[in-house]
Amino acid sequence: MDAFWVVTLFHFQPTTEQWSHIESMAINDYGSLGIEEFSLDEPEVDALLGERSYSGGDLPQDVLDEVESRVLGRPNNYRFFFGDEEGASEFYTKVGQVYLCESQIETQQTEDWNAEWKKHYAPIKVNDSLEIIPSWNKDYNSTSREKIYIYPGMGFGTGSHETTFLCLKLFTEHLLNQKVETVLDFGSGSGILGLATFKFFPEAKVDFYDIDPEANKNCYQNAETNELENFAFRLLLPEVREKLMEEYDVVFANILESILMLEQEALIAHTKKGGSLILSGLLRHQAANIIKLYSDAGMKLISHVEKGDWAAILFKKGEA
Numbered sequence: 001m002d003a004f005w006v007v008t009l010f011h012f013q014p015t016t017e018q019w020s021h022i023e024s025m026a027i028n029d030y031g032s033l034g035i036e037e038f039s040l041d042e043p044e045v046d047a048l049l050g051e052r053s054y055s056g057g058d059l060p061q062d063v064l065d066e067v068e069s070r071v072l073g074r075p076n077n078y079r080f081f082f083g084d085e086e087g088a089s090e091f092y093t094k095v096g097q098v099y100l101c102e103s104q105i106e107t108q109q110t111e112d113w114n115a116e117w118k119k120h121y122a123p124i125k126v127n128d129s130l131e132i133i134p135s136w137n138k139d140y141n142s143t144s145r146e147k148i149y150i151y152p153g154m155g156f157g158t159g160s161h162e163t164t165f166l167c168l169k170l171f172t173e174h175l176l177n178q179k180v181e182t183v184l185d186f187g188s189g190s191g192i193l194g195l196a197t198f199k200f201f202p203e204a205k206v207d208f209y210d211i212d213p214e215a216n217k218n219c220y221q222n223a224e225t226n227e228l229e230n231f232a233f234r235l236l237l238p239e240v241r242e243k244l245m246e247e248y249d250v251v252f253a254n255i256l257e258s259i260l261m262l263e264q265e266a267l268i269a270h271t272k273k274g275g276s277l278i279l280s281g282l283l284r285h286q287a288a289n290i291i292k293l294y295s296d297a298g299m300k301l302i303s304h305v306e307k308g309d310w311a312a313i314l315f316k317k318g319e320a
Helices: 016-029 042-054 061-071 085-099 113-118 162-174 192-200 213-225 238-243 257-262 264-269 284-296
Strands: 002-012 034-038 076-082 102-110 124-127 130-134 146-150 182-186 205-209 233-236 248-254 271-283 300-307 310-316
Touching (some): 016 271, 076 085, 146 192, 146 213, 162 271, 162 300, 192 205, 264 271, 264 284, 284 300
Parallel strands (some): 130 146, 182 205, 182 248
Antiparallel strands (some): 034 076
């Protein structure tokens, strides 16, 4: 039997900045192999759905909406998975000291640790255009037009977080009929946003920009997983920021609100006239501030979407 360790944070509502720190600490400092976020446990879901939880097949949209409305605004629970006891114990102690949240650590036994951990990750259907699939599940029969494979344990943006989901939703629902030749994924992390672009615009040129060299390594690995490593893209760090193109047809920035404010002028400048700017990394209550800030600078609001406690915004720059 193999053992693995699970640290759970209960009823926790971190700020965006706090969550970024916790996620980075868990993965980079203590070797977490994966993170799961959930609001309702199985008994709560069964109590909410009643007989509908046993109906089989996909749940109707009205039922999904009911579940989502139930969890809006409530603190979430987070599970962090570890393959060694030392990393789990040190993370458990550190996060408890810094954030004073209710938490527990437990050991679980399994015949196959990898199989057990992977149970927590399922394909995520953005819409009929795109589905995000764990990289080990390439035989999955997706009904979406395109699919992208991401390794969820890497933690730099996997599609499981609402902000990534919302960025892809805005892109696939608003931009697929537009000319997209150049793309900037600013704060690219796993590269999922820029890599998804290639699925619909294989001739595009994509720049991935991140402050973390490990993120760029992660991005390249995901490009290889999707057989996109020979497509036209560059992995850029701050020391070569001047190599960014002057303008792009599409700019993604799924980062913290504070960075969206700090980089406002640059993000707008990098968006072509007639081009699109997709912003996220925002909590619902932060969206109004960013909408005003960018609208006052001349950007046209096209769409504002929300999921859970998170929001994403699509702007268009004045026509060419």
